[in-house]
Amino acid sequence: MVIKYVISYGGPGSGKGTQCANIVQHFGYTHLSAGDLLRAEIKSGSENGTMIQNMIKEGKIVPSEVTIKLLQRAMQEDGNDKFLIDGFPRNEENRAAFEKVTGMEPAFVLFFDCPEEEMEKRLLSRNQGREDDNIETIRKRFKVFLESSLPVINHYDAKGKVRKIDAARPIEEVFESVKAIFGPKNEKS
Ligand SMILES: Nc1ncnc2c1ncn2[C@@H]1O[C@H](COP(=O)(O)OP(=O)(O)OP(=O)(O)O)[C@@H](O)[C@H]1O
Numbered sequence: 001m002v003i004k005y006v007i008s009y010g011g012p013g014s015g016k017g018t019q020c021a022n023i024v025q026h027f028g029y030t031h032l033s034a035g036d037l038l039r040a041e042i043k044s045g046s047e048n049g050t051m052i053q054n055m056i057k058e059g060k061i062v063p064s065e066v067t068i069k070l071l072q073r074a075m076q077e078d079g080n081d082k083f084l085i086d087g088f089p090r091n092e093e094n095r096a097a098f099e100k101v102t103g104m105e106p107a108f109v110l111f112f113d114c115p116e117e118e119m120e121k122r123l124l125s126r127n128q129g130r131e132d133d134n135i136e137t138i139r140k141r142f143k144v145f146l147e148s149s150l151p152v153i154n155h156y157d158a159k160g161k162v163r164k165i166d167a168a169r170p171i172e173e174v175f176e177s178v179k180a181i182f183g184p185k186n187e188k189s
């Protein structure tokens with residue numbers, strides 16, 4: 001089976017997860033959020049749980065081998081051939097390690113571009129009880145995004161793979177742009 005994956009990218013609170021839920025409905029992809037997989041790993045009581053929890057509280061990036069194992073396991077267990085990988089790779093090391101281990105590159109990268117003030121407002125009113133949705137950690141996450149995650153976008157941009165979307169608009173308008181990128185022939189019948 002030939003596996004295809006698309007990356008959903010953007011700063012914390014840019015609306016990646018929200019748009020991924022719509023993409024799953026319309027285009028039949030399996031959504032794999034690296035953050036959700038890491039949070040599930042904490043809850044499962046795994047030996048890495050405490051380390052992951054501490055990293056997330058500080059807005060830091062968990063070592064690649066841990067996150068890649070979780071993604072690979074989720075892909076194998078799911079059995080779909082189309083994946084929407086959300087919030088990964090978070091830095092160049094994540095990217096290079098994933099491509100080396102899997103031998104795969106993304107079909108394209110959706111980049112949800114949103115100003116920090118808007119992302120901050122959204123995160124502070126998200127109300128999902130996340131330990132990292134407090135102003136101190138949010139600022140650290142923004143810094144990590146600028147310093148470590150934007151270079152990944154530059155890498156894929158140089159390969160012509162980035163599809164930039166203005167994510168500061170209402171959810172429905174953002175999704176119209178997303179649909180235009182996937183194209184009508186990829187819609188689920
Ligand atoms: N276009 C939008 N306009 C207004 N609010 C939005 C929009 N998109 C998402 N939201 C809201 O903003 C919050 C953050 O959205 P979401 O969880 O999708 O972001 P994210 O990029 O996945 O964040 P994180 O990386 O922190 O997981 C949610 O409460 C969501 O309902």
Ligand SMILES: Nc1ccn([C@@H]2O[C@H](COP(=O)(O)O)[C@@H](O)[C@H]2O)c(=O)n1
Binds near residue numbers: 012094132
């Ligand atoms: N590739 C990744 C993705 C996430 N993390 C950690 O999880 C936190 C929350 O991620 P969200 O995508 O759900 O916002 C993030 O701040 C990191 O601490 C990671 O380490 N590696």
